[in-house]
Amino acid sequence: MTVREVPLREKSIVFIGFMGVGKTTIGKLVAKKLYRDFIDIDQVIEEEYGAPTSEIFKQIGEKAFRAKEKEVITKLSKKKLSVLSLGGGAFLQEDIREACTKNCIVFFLDLSWEYWKDRISLIIDSRPVLQGRNIDEILELFNSRQEIYQYHHSRVKTDSQEAEEIADYIVDSLKVAWDIYEPR
Numbered sequence: 001m002t003v004r005e006v007p008l009r010e011k012s013i014v015f016i017g018f019m020g021v022g023k024t025t026i027g028k029l030v031a032k033k034l035y036r037d038f039i040d041i042d043q044v045i046e047e048e049y050g051a052p053t054s055e056i057f058k059q060i061g062e063k064a065f066r067a068k069e070k071e072v073i074t075k076l077s078k079k080k081l082s083v084l085s086l087g088g089g090a091f092l093q094e095d096i097r098e099a100c101t102k103n104c105i106v107f108f109l110d111l112s113w114e115y116w117k118d119r120i121s122l123i124i125d126s127r128p129v130l131q132g133r134n135i136d137e138i139l140e141l142f143n144s145r146q147e148i149y150q151y152h153h154s155r156v157k158t159d160s161q162e163a164e165e166i167a168d169y170i171v172d173s174l175k176v177a178w179d180i181y182e183p184r
């Protein structure tokens, strides 16, 4: 049996990057502009447990959260024509990196520390991985995570850009790539 490659235009789009860089915000906008389903992986897991992520971490621990994250993403990465926003730690797992880079088009949203640090107050309450760490420890985590985000197809620098502008840029770049690599 021959397995047909999914056309580039039908591959799902995946957003990766550190907590708070805008994966959910921009993912939603891109999905709307491309008329696709939007799936936020953290939200899928939260719905399954009926609790916010910080509560899930308390109840079952990070290891079990990561196992669920792997199960959900490996399954959903096979879906076509969707936009998936991953949790900031998802690419720590090799199986997730492989599933997403093989099945989908992966965009790394790259926000520098200078801009990122101004967002801490917006996200700290709902991100258990940030809680209990001082600013130097958060910077260390931010730096140490950058290597896992190098597994991508496209990197988008987002400093000082509005979410709408970033989403427009991503949609335009996708259309150019589709036309170049798989002209109609």
Ligand SMILES: Nc1ncnc2c1ncn2[C@@H]1O[C@H](COP(=O)(O)OP(=O)(O)OP(=O)(O)O)[C@@H](O)[C@H]1O
Residues within 6 Å of the ligand: 017, 018, 019, 020, 021, 022, 023, 024, 025, 026, 042, 085, 086, 087, 088, 119, 122, 123, 127, 158, 161, 162, 163, 166
């Ligand atoms: N381009 C932007 N400019 C300014 N603020 C933004 C931008 N994109 C997102 N934000 C804000 O930053 C915060 C974090 O955004 P968002 O929840 O989309 O991040 P995330 O990458 O999905 O985080 P996580 O990995 O923790 O789920 C939100 O309050 C959002 O409104």
Ligand SMILES: O=C(O)C1=C[C@@H](O)[C@@H](O)[C@H](O)C1
Residues within 6 Å of the ligand: 018, 019, 042, 053, 086, 087, 088, 089, 090, 126, 127, 128, 129
């Ligand atoms: O960066 C991380 O390790 C995490 C990011 C969030 O999106 C959630 O997936 C969870 O809070 C863990």
Ligand SMILES: [Mg+2]
Residues within 6 Å of the ligand: 023, 024, 025, 040, 042, 085, 086, 087
């Ligand atoms: Mg998110």
